[in-house]
Amino acid sequence: xxxxxxxxxxxxxxxxxxxxxxxxxxxxxxxxxxxxxxxxxxxxxxxxxxxxxxxxxxxxxxxxxxxxxxxxxxxxxxxxxxxxxxxxxxxxxxxxxxxxxxxxxxxxxxxxxxxxxxxxxxxxxxxxxxxxxxxxxxxxxxxxxxxxxxxxxxxxxxxxxxxxxxxxxxxxxxxxxxxxxxxxxxxxxxxxxxxxxxxxxxxxxxxxxxxxxxxxxxxxxxxxxxxxxxxxxxxxxxxxxxxxxxxxxxxxxxxxxxxxxxxxxxxxxxxxxxxxxxxxxxxxxxxxxxxxxxxxxxxxxxxxxxxxxxxxxxxxxxxxxxxxxxxxxxxxxxxxxxxxxxxxxxxxxxxxxxxxxxxxxxxxxxxxxxxxxxxxxxxxxxxxxxxxxxxxxxxxxxxxxxxxxxxxxxxxxxxxxxxxxxxxxxxxxxxxxxxxxxxxxxxxxxxxxxxxxxxxxxxxxxxxxxxxxxxx
Ligand SMILES: [Fe+2]
Numbered sequence: 001x002x003x004x005x006x007x008x009x010x011x012x013x014x015x016x017x018x019x020x021x022x023x024x025x026x027x028x029x030x031x032x033x034x035x036x037x038x039x040x041x042x043x044x045x046x047x048x049x050x051x052x053x054x055x056x057x058x059x060x061x062x063x064x065x066x067x068x069x070x071x072x073x074x075x076x077x078x079x080x081x082x083x084x085x086x087x088x089x090x091x092x093x094x095x096x097x098x099x100x101x102x103x104x105x106x107x108x109x110x111x112x113x114x115x116x117x118x119x120x121x122x123x124x125x126x127x128x129x130x131x132x133x134x135x136x137x138x139x140x141x142x143x144x145x146x147x148x149x150x151x152x153x154x155x156x157x158x159x160x161x162x163x164x165x166x167x168x169x170x171x172x173x174x175x176x177x178x179x180x181x182x183x184x185x186x187x188x189x190x191x192x193x194x195x196x197x198x199x200x201x202x203x204x205x206x207x208x209x210x211x212x213x214x215x216x217x218x219x220x221x222x223x224x225x226x227x228x229x230x231x232x233x234x235x236x237x238x239x240x241x242x243x244x245x246x247x248x249x250x251x252x253x254x255x256x257x258x259x260x261x262x263x264x265x266x267x268x269x270x271x272x273x274x275x276x277x278x279x280x281x282x283x284x285x286x287x288x289x290x291x292x293x294x295x296x297x298x299x300x301x302x303x304x305x306x307x308x309x310x311x312x313x314x315x316x317x318x319x320x321x322x323x324x325x326x327x328x329x330x331x332x333x334x335x336x337x338x339x340x341x342x343x344x345x346x347x348x349x350x351x352x353x354x355x356x357x358x359x360x361x362x363x364x365x366x367x368x369x370x371x372x373x374x375x376x377x378x379x380x381x382x383x384x385x386x387x388x389x390x391x392x393x394x395x396x397x398x399x400x401x402x403x404x405x406x407x408x409x410x411x412x413x414x415x416x417x418x419x420x421x422x423x424x425x426x427x428x429x430x431x432x433x434x435x436x437x438x439x440x441x442x443x444x445x446x447x448x449x450x451x452x453x454x455x456x457x458x459x460x461x462x463x464x465x466x467x468x469x470x471x472x
Contacts, residue, residue, distance in 0.1 A: 001097055006053045011061060015401075015428050018050040019067070019458045025080045028435075033449035035076050036420060036437065040468040042147070043071040043406055043422050043435075044126035046135055047460035051090060052099040058249075060310045061459070063104045065090050066123035066135050066143075068150050069457055071422075071435055074468075078435070078451050083150035085122040085135045085143050092117055104310075105139055105190070105250040118155065124169035125462035128470070129180045130204030136169040138185070138221065147471060161206040164196050165189060169462070170222040170285075175358050178202030181230065181266075185220035190250075191241035193217050197230050197264055212270045215260045217241075219251050219311075224289035224298055225361040230264040231289045231298050233329075235282040237311055252314050253306040255280045261331055261340055263296055276331040276340045282307040287326060287353035287367045287386075288360060294334035299367070299386060301351055302327035302342075323349045326369070326384065345386055348373050352404035352462075356416050356440075366417040368405045368440070374398075381405050381423050383443055394423075394443040396436075401426040403457075406465050407440055417441060420448075422465070424457055433457040 006012040048064025066085035071078055084090060092114055093100050100117075102109025107119060120140020127134045127142070134142035134156075141162060144153040157163075164184035171182040180200040187194040193216065199208035214220070219237040223230065236257035244250055258277045265272040284307055287299040305322040312318045326346040350369040359366075364386070371382040371393060380395040381402045396402055403424040410419040417440055425434040433456055436447040 004053065006050065009057070009059070011059055012050065012053075015426060015431075015456070016061070016459070019456060020049060020051070021082075021455075022084060023080065023082045023455055025453070025455075027077045028080055029452045030078070031450050031452045033437070033447060035073060035078065035449055038411070039073050039408065039420060039437070040075070041073055041408070042466045042468075042471070043073075043463060044128070044133065044466065045069040045071075045403075045424065045457070045460035045463035046122075046124060046126045047458065048121060048123040049084075049458060051084075051093055052097075054099040054102065056102060058103050058310075060104050064121060064123060066121050066137065067458075068126060068135050068145060069460060069463075070150055071451075080453060081150055082457075085145065086152035087120055087122050087140075087143060088118045088155065089114065089121065103247065103249070106244050106247065107190075108245050109247050120155075120166075123461070126464050127171050127173065127180075128464055128466045129173050129200070130202065131471075132204070133466075136167065136171070138169045139166050142167055147466070158204065161200070162198070163209070164194075168220075168223070172225050172360055173357070173464070174360065180204070181225050183220070183223060183230075183232070185214065186217055186239065187211075190244065191217050191239045195220065195232065197232075199266065208267060210264055210268075210270050212262070212264070212273060216254075216257065221284045222286045224286040224300075225266065226289050226291040226296060227361055228266055228291055229289070229296055230266050231286075231296065232262040232264060233283065233286075233298065233300065234260040234262070236280050237282060237306070237308065240314070243314070249311050251308070251311040253282075253308075253311055253319060254314070255305070255319070261298065261329065263331060263333070274331070274333060276338050278329070278340045278342070281305065283324075285351065285353055287369070288355050288364055290361070290363055294332060296331045296333065298329045298331070299345065299353075300327055300329060301325070301353055301369070302329070324351055326350055326353065326367070326386075346384055346389055346391065348382070348391065350382065350384075354405055354407060356407045356409065356419070358409065359416050364416060368407060368421060370402055370404065377401070377428075381421065381438070381443060383417070383421075383440065392443045394438055394446060396425045396427075396434075397429075399429045401428060403460055404462055406463060408465050424460060426457070431456055
């Protein structure tokens, strides 16, 4: 057996050093404040970790096997647990005791015994719907997990209802209607232009499914919804299977192609799809979408260029990553203009935007995001008023970073944004983590509670909150 040794690549060092440990801590230490009365439930977070060194020099930070994290709030105490998601590829590598999967999403670079395996790492987010917990990655089916132990139950097509080869890692679970809205892109095979939108009712039964074709084999990491429309942006990060088969990157940046937006009727069919377009740009994450008369606004963290420097142009050239700004793209259904307009909402760089999820697709005012305004590598969390551009900010301190935040309403009928913001904090300076609880209406006041972890929550992308009563 080869010895396990990660390279000196910055990806595997410092805060990014592989953790590779499953942890269980009953009753974390609360080093400041107290857990607010009534905050009862579970915060699930998901992110990648490195199971084995690949020995390659083209690893990227969004790859790696899914590590699911759970913070359970129960009567004033918080317990923590982390577990690998035991995907098909995790099990194959565990058995082989080495990495078998090659370049990101490129099965042609896998070891022969993994050439035909399912590729999903289940490393992007956690989804809870109709009493079930799932770990998601957009190039594979969901993996169902036990919501109490985090044991992997298995890969699932959700009782035969997912007819595509994969399912998004950015579903929307509507806390008001209890509907689940999702999609799959490159939905019949790698490199295909097929995309499908799915709508499930509160019991997890599929009630709508709309297939259509993308303008090109795009990367569709996220989407947005309104009460009437599903909003799909297509940015020119495009899969060329000839390049993939030659061992190249799964996506390539095409600045000469346009950005397109498809508005798909939430309860209709493909005959009602409306198309809009504009100059090349890209984005990973949507904050929200909202209908305003005949207009549909898409609020997105927009890069006026390529957001992924590790996906080069077809000639192999990498382009610099432009700064990300929260931007409103507007499609006007009443006019003859099929171009979308663009309006910046905030002049501070940001990423990982979230809302009070009860307001997804509905008229709203508040967004929460990671803000990047420091030169020392630290980041802050901000509440952004999308009406007037005002921001309320909390910073964890020099060198420390925040991860994506999670809003929890104070009560089910609380006003928009009235509640708590749960923020994983990377205490880089101490090589460990905190989870802080902020008053979502007054971030600048600082945490109402700080929960100390003696370990490092290495990296998590996205997650979800499940109130205690939803688990019962
Ligand atoms: Fe994402």
